[in-house]
Amino acid sequence: MSSNVRHHIVIGSGVAGNQAAETLRERDPDSRITMITISRLPFFNRYDLPRVFRGERDWRRFIIYPADYYRRNRIALRRATRVVGVDSTAQTLTLEHKETIHFDSLLVASGAGAYLPEDMSEFRPLLHGFGAFRDAIEVADALPKKGHAILLGGDTIGLDLARTLLDTGHRVTLVAGPYTFWPHEVTPEERPKYVAALQKMGIVVVEAQERGGIAGVEKGAKGLAARRITFGNGSDLSGDVVMPFFGVAPSLDFMLGSGVDIERGLLVSPNLRTTNENIYAAGDVCQIWTDSEHRYCFYHGWKNVRAMGELAARNITGANEPWVPPQDETLRLSKDGKIQSPFWEYQ
Amino acid sequence: MSTDIQIAIVGSAGDGTIAAGDILRRAMAEMGYRVISFDLYPAEIRGFGKCIARLRVTDEQAYSLKPRSDVLVSLDDSHAIPHVSEAREWGAVIYESGSVTPLAEGAHISAHIDPGQIPYHVPIRELSEKSTGSARSRNIVVLGYIAGLFRLSIDGFLRALNSKFKGKADIAQKNEAALRAGYEEGARWFRLDDIDFGPPPAKGAGATVEMISGNAAVVRGALDAGIDNFFGYPITPATSIMERLASEMPKRGTRLVQTEDEIAAISATVGAGFAGARTATATSGPGLALMSEMLGLGIIAEVPCVVFVSQRGGPSTGLPTKTEQSDLNIAVYGGHGDAPRIVIAPTNVEGCYRCAGKAFEMAEAYQTPVILLLDLYLSNRYETVPFPAKPPFEADMNSYADTRGGNAAGFKRYALTADNVSPRTVPGQKGGMHIATGLEHNELGRPNDQPDNHAAMSRKRHEKLQLALKHPDFTHTKRFGDEGKVEVGVIAWGSTFGEALEAMILARAEGIRCAAMKVVMIAPFPTEAVAAFMADCGDVLIPEVNYQGQFAGILQAHIPRPVTRLARVPCEPMEVGDILAEIRRLAGRTTEQQAA
Numbered sequence: 001m002s003s004n005v006r007h008h009i010v011i012g013s014g015v016a017g018n019q020a021a022e023t024l025r026e027r028d029p030d031s032r033i034t035m036i037t038i039s040r041l042p043f044f045n046r047y048d049l050p051r052v053f054r055g056e057r058d059w060r061r062f063i064i065y066p067a068d069y070y071r072r073n074r075i076a077l078r079r080a081t082r083v084v085g086v087d088s089t090a091q092t093l094t095l096e097h098k099e100t101i102h103f104d105s106l107l108v109a110s111g112a113g114a115y116l117p118e119d120m121s122e123f124r125p126l127l128h129g130f131g132a133f134r135d136a137i138e139v140a141d142a143l144p145k146k147g148h149a150i151l152l153g154g155d156t157i158g159l160d161l162a163r164t165l166l167d168t169g170h171r172v173t174l175v176a177g178p179y180t181f182w183p184h185e186v187t188p189e190e191r192p193k194y195v196a197a198l199q200k201m202g203i204v205v206v207e208a209q210e211r212g213g214i215a216g217v218e219k220g221a222k223g224l225a226a227r228r229i230t231f232g233n234g235s236d237l238s239g240d241v242v243m244p245f246f247g248v249a250p251s252l253d254f255m256l257g258s259g260v261d262i263e264r265g266l267l268v269s270p271n272l273r274t275t276n277e278n279i280y281a282a283g284d285v286c287q288i289w290t291d292s293e294h295r296y297c298f299y300h301g302w303k304n305v306r307a308m309g310e311l312a313a314r315n316i317t318g319a320n321e322p323w324v325p326p327q328d329e330t331l332r333l334s335k336d337g338k339i340q341s342p343f344w345e346y347q
Numbered sequence: 348m349s350t351d352i353q354i355a356i357v358g359s360a361g362d363g364t365i366a367a368g369d370i371l372r373r374a375m376a377e378m379g380y381r382v383i384s385f386d387l388y389p390a391e392i393r394g395f396g397k398c399i400a401r402l403r404v405t406d407e408q409a410y411s412l413k414p415r416s417d418v419l420v421s422l423d424d425s426h427a428i429p430h431v432s433e434a435r436e437w438g439a440v441i442y443e444s445g446s447v448t449p450l451a452e453g454a455h456i457s458a459h460i461d462p463g464q465i466p467y468h469v470p471i472r473e474l475s476e477k478s479t480g481s482a483r484s485r486n487i488v489v490l491g492y493i494a495g496l497f498r499l500s501i502d503g504f505l506r507a508l509n510s511k512f513k514g515k516a517d518i519a520q521k522n523e524a525a526l527r528a529g530y531e532e533g534a535r536w537f538r539l540d541d542i543d544f545g546p547p548p549a550k551g552a553g554a555t556v557e558m559i560s561g562n563a564a565v566v567r568g569a570l571d572a573g574i575d576n577f578f579g580y581p582i583t584p585a586t587s588i589m590e591r592l593a594s595e596m597p598k599r600g601t602r603l604v605q606t607e608d609e610i611a612a613i614s615a616t617v618g619a620g621f622a623g624a625r626t627a628t629a630t631s632g633p634g635l636a637l638m639s640e641m642l643g644l645g646i647i648a649e650v651p652c653v654v655f656v657s658q659r660g661g662p663s664t665g666l667p668t669k670t671e672q673s674d675l676n677i678a679v680y681g682g683h684g685d686a687p688r689i690v691i692a693p694t695n696v697e698g699c700y701r702c703a704g705k706a707f708e709m710a711e712a713y714q715t716p717v718i719l720l721l722d723l724y725l726s727n728r729y730e731t732v733p734f735p736a737k738p739p740f741e742a743d744m745n746s747y748a749d750t751r752g753g754n755a756a757g758f759k760r761y762a763l764t765a766d767n768v769s770p771r772t773v774p775g776q777k778g779g780m781h782i783a784t785g786l787e788h789n790e791l792g793r794p795n796d797q798p799d800n801h802a803a804m805s806r807k808r809h810e811k812l813q814l815a816l817k818h819p820d821f822t823h824t825k826r827f828g829d830e831g832k833v834e835v836g837v838i839a840w841g842s843t844f845g846e847a848l849e850a851m852i853l854a855r856a857e858g859i860r861c862a863a864m865k866v867v868m869i870a871p872f873p874t875e876a877v878a879a880f881m882a883d884c885g886d887v888l889i890p891e892v893n894y895q896g897q898f899a900g901i902l903q904a905h906i907p908r909p910v911t912r913l914a915r916v917p918c919e920p921m922e923v924g925d926i927l928a929e930i931r932r933l934a935g936r937t938t939e940q941q942a943a
Binding site for chain 2: 041042059060068069070071079080081095096097100101102137
């Protein structure tokens with residue numbers, strides 16, 4: 001492109017992407033901004049999805065910015081659009097429908113999808129996800145009044161949902177394991193007190209390890225609950241829905257072959273730049289070099305992710321500021337014994 | 348209305364856009380919904396130009412298409428991209444998710460979908476290829492997708508499909524496979540739009556509801572009125588009148604002749620009318636120009652006959668496939684001399700049926716040619732029409748003279764009577780005088796150029812037409828909207844009335860006191876009724892699809908009062924939004940006030 005107007009492309013329309021677009025518009029008023037997302041929805045609050053179980057089923061009520069926000073800020077929002085390749089040398093990206101777009105700067109904020117351990121993947125068709133609005137509606141539809149939800153793994157997203165399910169009169173059983181409390185790192189010594197706190201909340205906790213691990217997920221027999229989990233020791237557990245909560249995995253397939261370094265996530269320097277000077281990353285998709293740890297680290301949670309989006313946009317537009325995580329990620333118990341995760345604090 | 352959904356399908360000539368629209372409207376009518384639809388297509392047959400099929404589905408008959416569609420389907424992004432903004436907020440945009448060839452930035456429709464619209468990216472081509480072995484059924488896949496997405500009965504679509512491809516088993520089979528593939532795809536999608544098809548209306552007793560085009564309704568009206576003869580020469584957009592009559596009239600033992608040109612057609616029509624047969628021809632503006640001399644003969648010889656005129660853009664060959672209302676002046680005034688005629692212009696498809704039948708009654712009752720004025724928009728648009736169980740037309744309204752035992756030489760074919768209609772005879776009637784002269788004549792029908800005679804005959808030919816203003820069971824004008832004094836009154840004729848009515852309804856919903864009047868009888872002009880309406884109006888707005896404001900000119904010749912002309916030539920029907928904006932302006936409402 002011969003135009004002097006810079007074209008900033010943001011891949012992803014979550015917390016990081018939208019914060020970045022907002023900051024880009026503030027700092028580079030004349031630029032073109034294009035936001036590309038595979039989602040059909042405009043930016044909505046994923047953390048608010050449990051509200052579906054309180055009867056809120058209109059997705060418009062979950063939208064954070066109205067359509068006019070994008071028009072007003074001249075942010076071209078391309079939904080239902082999948083990026084399949086990035087050419088960092090030519091500064092182009094290719095969309096699934098073979099459209100090529102040039103960028104002057106690219107911010108990858110494509111987030112992360114629910115992670116499913118390999119040994120669970122064969123049961124995927126029988127599991128209910130919770131990453132998208134449609135997933136939430138389908139779970140709500142599948143879960144009868146006072147129904148029984150079985151949560152596998154138990155990361156903080158799942159535990160947040162468990163709180164709502166209990167509040168709305170459902171039963172919750174957690175099949176706990178190494179992913180319970182993810183991404184908090186809980187030591188073996190501390191674990192019992194947090195498990196006890198879960199039980200105090202009303203969650204039935206089943207340690208998968210004690211039952212010989214999860215052997216299978218099956219459809220329930222006619223007249224019984226819709227799903228049945230079998231364990232290695234021959235015991236089983238029945239519920240209306242089975243939902244995996246094993247943490248998240250970065251969504252970055254399209255970056256393979258782009259020429260930038262990838263470990264589990266996109267590797268970025270403290271100023272959130274990848275190994276290509278025109279490509280930055282923010283949010284759950286990237287690992288940031290952290291001097292104090294001497295390694296690349298993931299930082300999760302609404303506040304962290306939003307701060308990354310803002311920082312990346314600032315650095316794209318001329319600043320050169322390092323990442324300082326604003327959020328304490330420590331899991332705590334309140335005085336009355338309730339679990340308090342900073343990842344449950346958003347807005 | 349609990350159901351009010353407009354679907355627009357945009358593609359290139361050859362994509363099957365118009366066929367998809369046809370099947371869709373058949374399916375919706377089959378399910379019992381009310382439908383109004385109109386297609387836009389280029390003059391070329393294939394490979395060029397944009398095609399748009401628009402369809403509004405309601406549970407009560409709508410008067411026009413809506414300014415914005417609820418669903419926009421792209422079968423060709425290059426043509427659909429300029430129309431993306433037509434889909435309303437939270438409306439659905441359905442499009443091909445893939446591409447066969449690499450695309451430049453912005454060439455895919457997804458780049459143009461507004462944040463307020465809901466994208467549905469469907470592998471249309473892939474579904475067509477998998478289900479039928481070719482990409483040719485993409486249009487049918489889309490129909491299936493719409494059915495599945497909106498939980499519509501696939502059976503209705505299958506019946507419409509089979510009806511469309513009756514006798515072509517192989518094509519029907521492939522299309523059914525494509526329809527089912529699209530349906531399954533649509534049914535599994537999670538819907539984010541707010542489009543809801545309510546139940547279709549319950550079928551009423553006493554009338555059958557059929558989906559029919561304006562031209563087909565004219566044909567139905569002509570047949571129900573007992574047309575005996577038709578002479579015609581094909582011309583867009585009137586051709587389908589002759590085509591349909593050609594298939595129907597022989598079954599009834601009546602006659603249709605395709606003549607060598609329009610002059611022959613009108614000549615034969617006047618001749619058959621003179622002979623006492625219910626006779627019509629059909630043409631468009633260029634043909635009407637050719638017919639004007641012979642129409643004069645029909646007027647001076649006082650011969651009943653009917654001319655169906657479907658207008659298109661002009662002058663000359665003009666815009667054969669674009670709608671326009673610019674032949675009003677030639678219809679009312681065309682020809683030489685003082686040549687009054689009856690001109691009626693229906694405003695919807697049901698009106699096409701009724702006016703066509705009534706045109707024959709008027710022609711006979713007032714012994715004169717009657718022009719039924721349509722336009723491409725009305726001729727080609729489809730609506731669901733409730734047809735009465737018994738045709739509402741008189742079989743014979745002639746005033747035949749009783750000449751039994753009379754003296755032919757003394758028979759006054761053009762007698763000056765109290766109502767100016769003379770007793771008539773037809774050739775072969777014993778004791779009658781069978782004259783059809785283009786010369787001015789006296790009561791006996793003999794040439795006479797004396798001033799007193801010419802004045803008397805001119806008065807007779809003009810005054811008798813006033814009777815048409817009281818023709819029974821005919822809606823000459825009709826008022827809608829607020830009663831009494833209003834801020835703005837909209838007066839419209841022909842196909843534009845639907846848009847005017849819709850705009851008036853929207854204006855009232857915004858708190859503007861507003862009314863609309865449709866004028867079906869244009870010549871003779873219903874001065875009394877229109878003037879009474881105008882007396883109630885603060886401002887009078889006249890929207891019409893011609894450059895000059897031809898109807899406004901005619902109106903002001905009868906009622907000298909200022910009016911606001913909204914005369915445009917957009918090559919498409921007038922937009923409701925344009926009329927509404929003008930109503931707001933006249934009512935002194937600002938955009939900000941509307942928003943508030």
